[in-house]
Amino acid sequence: MEKDIFCKIIDGEIPCYKIYEDQDVLAFLDISQVTKGHVLVVPKEHYETFLSTPQETMHKVMDIAQRIGQVEIKLLGAKGVNILTNCYEAAGQSVPHFHVHVIPRYEKRDGFILEMKDNSKGLNLPQLAEDIKNTL
Numbered sequence: 537m538e539k540d541i542f543c544k545i546i547d548g549e550i551p552c553y554k555i556y557e558d559q560d561v562l563a564f565l566d567i568s569q570v571t572k573g574h575v576l577v578v579p580k581e582h583y584e585t586f587l588s589t590p591q592e593t594m595h596k597v598m599d600i601a602q603r604i605g606q607v608e609i610k611l612l613g614a615k616g617v618n619i620l621t622n623c624y625e626a627a628g629q630s631v632p633h634f635h636v637h638v639i640p641r642y643e644k645r646d647g648f649i650l651e652m653k654d655n656s657k658g659l660n661l662p663q664l665a666e667d668i669k670n671t672l
């Protein structure tokens with residue numbers, strides 16, 4: 537199977553601007569810089585999405601994402617941070633290697649748009665909650 541782009545970065549085959557590295561986790565600047573300081577945090581071991589990543593590895597990735605988010609506020613003067621992971625193409629995932637976006641936010645119209653519409657009308661919320669709860 538062909539290596540994904542993040543496996544190539546982890547293996548040093550493609551350069552990146554490194555922010556953090558240990559034996560399990562790598563963090564580097566996202567090439568697109570949706571906002572200034574946009575960072576990706578990835579596990580070195582290949583897992584396709586957040587959903588299929590073992591808990592211990594996922595916790596290590598989230599720990600570094602949290603620290604980077606704190607620095608973005610302190611150092612870059614961000615007013616907020618979006619922590620985002622897309623799972624599968626339908627959710628906007630373009631690289632099939634689990635990664636967490638840490639996106640510093642400076643103002644509402646700063647390059648990152650996330651629209652959450654209210655689509656609750658007509659849904660049976662008690663039934664929906666029950667179904668999800670019973671499948672956990």
Ligand code: DGP
Pocket residue numbers: 541550552553564565566567568576621622628629630631632
């Ligand atoms: P997603 O759409 O959630 O799968 O995000 C993938 C991100 O990866 C996207 O924001 C751009 C970034 N990206 C893609 N190729 C490269 C690359 O070669 N280097 C770096 N640093 N980032 C990349």
